[in-house]
Amino acid sequence: MSNWAIGIISGLVAGLMQSCSYLGGQRFLNKYNNSAQMVICSLLITGAVTWLMAPFFLYTSTLFSWRMLLYVIMTDIGLVVGHWGFFSAQKHIESSRIASLMGLKVLVVAVLSIVLLRIGFTFLQYLAMLGAASAGLLMNWNQGKLNWNGMGYMLVCFIGYAFSDLGVQLVVQEMPAEDPIAAGFSGFIVNYSVTGLGALCLIKKFKIDYRMLCTALPQGLCWVVSMWGLYICFGLVGAAFGNVLQASRGIISLVIGIILSYFAMQSLEKKQSADQWVRKAVAALIMFGSIMLYAFTAKG
Numbered sequence: 001m002s003n004w005a006i007g008i009i010s011g012l013v014a015g016l017m018q019s020c021s022y023l024g025g026q027r028f029l030n031k032y033n034n035s036a037q038m039v040i041c042s043l044l045i046t047g048a049v050t051w052l053m054a055p056f057f058l059y060t061s062t063l064f065s066w067r068m069l070l071y072v073i074m075t076d077i078g079l080v081v082g083h084w085g086f087f088s089a090q091k092h093i094e095s096s097r098i099a100s101l102m103g104l105k106v107l108v109v110a111v112l113s114i115v116l117l118r119i120g121f122t123f124l125q126y127l128a129m130l131g132a133a134s135a136g137l138l139m140n141w142n143q144g145k146l147n148w149n150g151m152g153y154m155l156v157c158f159i160g161y162a163f164s165d166l167g168v169q170l171v172v173q174e175m176p177a178e179d180p181i182a183a184g185f186s187g188f189i190v191n192y193s194v195t196g197l198g199a200l201c202l203i204k205k206f207k208i209d210y211r212m213l214c215t216a217l218p219q220g221l222c223w224v225v226s227m228w229g230l231y232i233c234f235g236l237v238g239a240a241f242g243n244v245l246q247a248s249r250g251i252i253s254l255v256i257g258i259i260l261s262y263f264a265m266q267s268l269e270k271k272q273s274a275d276q277w278v279r280k281a282v283a284a285l286i287m288f289g290s291i292m293l294y295a296f297t298a299k300g
Helices: 003-032 035-057 066-089 095-117 123-139 151-174 180-201 210-237 239-246 248-262 274-299
Strands: none
Touching: 003 035, 003 066, 003 095, 003 180, 003 210, 003 239, 003 248, 035 066, 035 180, 035 210, 066 151, 066 180, 095 123, 095 151, 095 239, 095 248, 095 274, 123 239, 123 274, 151 180, 151 210, 151 239, 180 210, 210 239, 239 248, 239 274, 248 274
16 A cells, blocks of 8 residues: 555544544533643543553654754644643534534644745645635534634634644654654654653642543543544645545534434534534535545645
8 A cells, every 4th residue: 555545544544533532522521621631631641552652663763853852842832732722612612513623724734834844735735725624614604604602712723733733744754764654653652752741740730530531531542543643644645635634524523413413412412403414514525525636636
């Protein structure tokens, strides 16, 4: 299998597992209603996984350089800020809608790629990114107007995660491994072991207990698998296309939302009208078209 195919599949896996992690995060917030505690628990779980993986996958030959230190700081600060913004927004926005809104992050990533990395895009690639972002807005449209509740937190989330995404791309590309999967795992270990240690120091301050960690476990484990896919994807196809691929979580969350709504699980997903689901389906098709357009132009 080519590296291009591995990158695309990894990006789609990341989108799927992020959609599942959003539901896990909503479950935690329904019980504890504290976004800071959710951040700490998530980082603790992810950090614990990295510490178990480190003896088998960590490449150390490029770790001790100023450039790698800069990339790790950029990634981890962006991650913590993005996590806080996301979980704060999740108190106001249901999971299927927040997943579709995350498609807007690709525009922030594109701007940062141009400014910081001097990466250029073709007209069709810009069109694909705009399509993914427009689909996210369409999914957020309600009765002729946009629902802005919680969008301030979403803006913080977009900016934090965008810096983190570019940092992920740079960290993975700095790894000496020829195998892209091993390089992705090593980059994941480097970044999340640091944030995990930071979270470990904050357990007492944020009053994290065993029951909280158990409640956060579904979110944490889904996030781990999504990050495996994301790190491999970004290392192979870049953060911009990786974000277009991750826009698939809007489609995935649409399906999950329909299932949850059907079974009346309104603590995780609010019940919506048939017109709203049709509009979201149209947005999902636009998103799918944007993914395919970017894939074909980038491949060409």
